[in-house]
Amino acid sequence: xxxxxxxxxxVSIETEQGTKEILKGVSLTIKTGQTHAIMxxxxxxxxxxxxxxxxxxRYNVTSGSITLDGEDVLAMSVDERARAGVFLAMQYPVEVPxxxxxNFLRTAKxxxxxxxPKLRTWTxxxxxxxxxxxxxxxxxxxxxxxxxxxGEKKRVEILQLELFKPKFAILDETDSGLDVDALKxxxxxxNRAHAEGKMGTLLITHYTRILRYIKPDFVHVFVDGQxxxxxxxxxxxxxxxxxxxxxxTGAGAATIAAAAQA
Amino acid sequence: xxxxxxxxxxxxxxSAQPFINGFTEEGESLSPIxxxxxxxxxxxxxxxxxxxxxxxxxxxxxxxGRLTSYKLADFKPLTGMEEDxxxxxxxxxxxxxxxxxxxxxxxxxxxxxxxxTVETVGRDDKRIGSAAIPEDRVSAxxxxxxxxxxxxxxxxxxxxxxxxxxxxxxQGTDASAQHLVIVAQKFSKSVVVLDHQGSAVVSExxxxxxxxGAELSVISLQEWNDDAVHAxxxxxxxxxxxKFKHIVVSLGGDLVRVTPSARxxxxxxxxxxxxxxxADAGQHLEQRLFVxxxxxxxxxxxxxxxxxxxxxxHAVWVGDVLIRKEAEGTDSYEANRNLLLTDGARADxxxxxxxxxxxxxxxxxxxxxGRLDDEHLFYLMARGIPEDVARRLVVRGFLHExxxxxxVPAIEERLIASVERxxxxxxx
Numbered sequence: 001x002x003x004x005x006x007x008x009x010x011v012s013i014e015t016e017q018g019t020k021e022i023l024k025g026v027s028l029t030i031k032t033g034q035t036h037a038i039m040x041x042x043x044x045x046x047x048x049x050x051x052x053x054x055x056x057x058r059y060n061v062t063s064g065s066i067t068l069d070g071e072d073v074l075a076m077s078v079d080e081r082a083r084a085g086v087f088l089a090m091q092y093p094v095e096v097p098x099x100x101x102x103n104f105l106r107t108a109k110x111x112x113x114x115x116x117p118k119l120r121t122w123t124x125x126x127x128x129x130x131x132x133x134x135x136x137x138x139x140x141x142x143x144x145x146x147x148x149x150x151g152e153k154k155r156v157e158i159l160q161l162e163l164f165k166p167k168f169a170i171l172d173e174t175d176s177g178l179d180v181d182a183l184k185x186x187x188x189x190x191n192r193a194h195a196e197g198k199m200g201t202l203l204i205t206h207y208t209r210i211l212r213y214i215k216p217d218f219v220h221v222f223v224d225g226q227x228x229x230x231x232x233x234x235x236x237x238x239x240x241x242x243x244x245x246x247x248x249t250g251a252g253a254a255t256i257a258a259a260a261q262a
Numbered sequence: 263x264x265x266x267x268x269x270x271x272x273x274x275x276x277s278a279q280p281f282i283n284g285f286t287e288e289g290e291s292l293s294p295i296x297x298x299x300x301x302x303x304x305x306x307x308x309x310x311x312x313x314x315x316x317x318x319x320x321x322x323x324x325x326x327g328r329l330t331s332y333k334l335a336d337f338k339p340l341t342g343m344e345e346d347x348x349x350x351x352x353x354x355x356x357x358x359x360x361x362x363x364x365x366x367x368x369x370x371x372x373x374x375x376x377x378x379t380v381e382t383v384g385r386d387d388k389r390i391g392s393a394a395i396p397e398d399r400v401s402a403x404x405x406x407x408x409x410x411x412x413x414x415x416x417x418x419x420x421x422x423x424x425x426x427x428x429x430x431x432x433q434g435t436d437a438s439a440q441h442l443v444i445v446a447q448k449f450s451k452s453v454v455v456l457d458h459q460g461s462a463v464v465s466e467x468x469x470x471x472x473x474x475g476a477e478l479s480v481i482s483l484q485e486w487n488d489d490a491v492h493a494x495x496x497x498x499x500x501x502x503x504x505k506f507k508h509i510v511v512s513l514g515g516d517l518v519r520v521t522p523s524a525r526x527x528x529x530x531x532x533x534x535x536x537x538x539x540x541a542d543a544g545q546h547l548e549q550r551l552f553v554x555x556x557x558x559x560x561x562x563x564x565x566x567x568x569x570x571x572x573x574x575x576h577a578v579w580v581g582d583v584l585i586r587k588e589a590e591g592t593d594s595y596e597a598n599r600n601l602l603l604t605d606g607a608r609a610d611x612x613x614x615x616x617x618x619x620x621x622x623x624x625x626x627x628x629x630x631x632g633r634l635d636d637e638h639l640f641y642l643m644a645r646g647i648p649e650d651v652a653r654r655l656v657v658r659g660f661l662h663e664x665x666x667x668x669x670v671p672a673i674e675e676r677l678i679a680s681v682e683r684x685x686x687x688x689x690x
Contacts, residue, residue: 056640057640082646083646097659098660103655107655108642164646
């Protein structure tokens with residue numbers, strides 16, 4: 001049983017106009033076996049939270065903490081975080097020319113496990129996982145994400161999730177840009193990984209569509225860098241019907257109170 | 263306008279009727295003096311004496327206007343201000359441009375299938391001068407000073423299984439001159455590896471004849487010791503329907519300057535020129551290539567990739583592609599990519615494209631020099647891969663694109679290992 005704990009996290013970025021605060025005090029605790037959905041309108045800071053947990057250099061943590069089983073995640077480098085068990089399925093996976101998928105997957109697996117995977121079982125595992133995600137076998141020979149369509153890139157992210165077996169998976173708008181069939185395939189992949197019972201999931205999404213396939217235990221609504229409402233899966237259903245309009249930016253606690261009474 | 267189809271296919275082409283006398287849609291017409299006869303530097307008068315390229319009327323700025331001659335005296339002493347020497351540190355040439363090149367030339371050892379002829383010949387052999395004419399002073403200096411030449415002939419229609427290995431081992435650092443001739447006769451298929459090793463100060467001329475229908479790959483490896491200085495002019499003459507692949511790999515040496523050229527002499531030829539270099543602190547690796555589309559319907563593709571690391575690591579790439587007026591139907595592309603791995607390294611990249619006819623299939627050039635992409639590194643590191651390993655993966659991938667074209671497994675393996683060694687030396 002592992003715990004990923006985010007406490008009063010403040011994050012800013014440098015822009016041409018100066019420093020801009022994006023996360024304004026976010027607290028969140030995820031445990032193994034749980035699925036948390038973070039929902040919110042564009043620009044609310046959802047993806048910033050994801051990238052900050054993974055350690056993207058663009059984001060500066062000004063205060064607050066992130067710990068994994070008590071270990072200070074913020075003190076770790078990007079690769080150390082991944083080896084500690086944090087996996088970020090990226091919203092826009094980059095193409096890495098000249099590095100084949102096969103080589104990349106094996107190198108990453110070796111780094112994460114601290115030893116090279118046994119060649120025979122590894123090749124079999126990769127093949128099987130690719131088949132389940134309906135990724136063509138020839139992708140293994142191609143360079144990382146090079147020339148992949150948006151949907152293919154997302155599948156390959158989930159392929160890595162299944163192969164690397166992280167303690168915590170952060171899915172940054174994995175559903176965006178997917179058609180229904182691809183959405184199902186990708187969701188099944190996440191559910192398979194989850195079913196092994198050793199992973200906590202933070203699912204970041206703009207739409208409720210993916211929540212039909214991946215059932216969250218908790219839903220957090222993000223507006224303007226803060227969690228403005230929290231609840232169970234029923235909250236997602238309400239958002240589906242009402243949208244984000246009722247969370248007027250800046251209204252803060254009053255809105256939450258009003259919503260709670262309604 | 264009776265034939266619309268024809269007219270459409272000729273979009274961008276000079277129209278038959280010039281709008282202004284002396285001008286076409288492509289710009290000013292060249293002097294009518296140049297229209298007569300072949301302008302190739304090996305043609306006509308050039309064989310007997312020397313030629314100022316295309317002759318009267320072609321500006322010095324055109325690649326066609328360059329002085330070519332077998333005589334050293336025709337080339338003025340270098341000052342470093344010349345266009346084709348402006349990036350080269352002359353002080354480090356160790357006399358290749360000024361001294362009499364009478365040192366012992368690198369020893370030549372050839373391993374080849376029995377059918378391939380390997381000869382050592384004197385200066386008066388008729389094959390000398392059959393494909394090349396010096397285009398700069400250092401090359402002319404070697405031409406004037408070489409003692410004997412090695413001539414390798416792949417007989418007509420012979421298809422070589424293994425590669426022809428030419429190992430050139432440096433014999434010390436007295437300035438010397440070397441001469442090689444490679445003849446791939448009609449419809450032969452072969453791969454020639456020029457493997458430069460050891461310590462040498464040498465100016466080398468390599469003449470390459472690719473006869474009609476022949477397929478030849480020449481791979482020039484420069485894995486010299488750290489003190490070596492090497493200038494190498496490698497000129498190829500491409501026959502009808504011939505295919506020529508030229509690969510330059512420069513890794514070792516203090517100063518290495520390779521100037522390959524490919525001249526099409528008959529239609530239907532195809533040329534692929536590839537290069538790979540890895541410049542370390544203090545190293546000067548220069549490559550200047552020339553593709554001369556002098557006839558119609560030929561194809562050329564150029565790609566050079568380099569990595570640089572350390573203080574005063576310097577790479578120079580100049581790619582001249584000339585599509586002459588006669589070269590209708592030409593399809594050509596050239597690109598150079600540089601990856602700067604550390605501060606203090608410098609890459610100069612100059613793609614030059616001269617086009618004298620609009621009736622071509624394509625002509626393009628590209629150049630990019632940059633650092634490792636932070637987003638690439640972030641992606642790999644977010645998968646647990648440590649930064650140094652991630653960097654190596656990306657650089658290796660970058661350079662591998664060239665290595666995989668070599669298609670000689672033993673050499674590919676050796677170069678991958680060499681690149682790994684270079685990368686291991688990176689301080690990051």
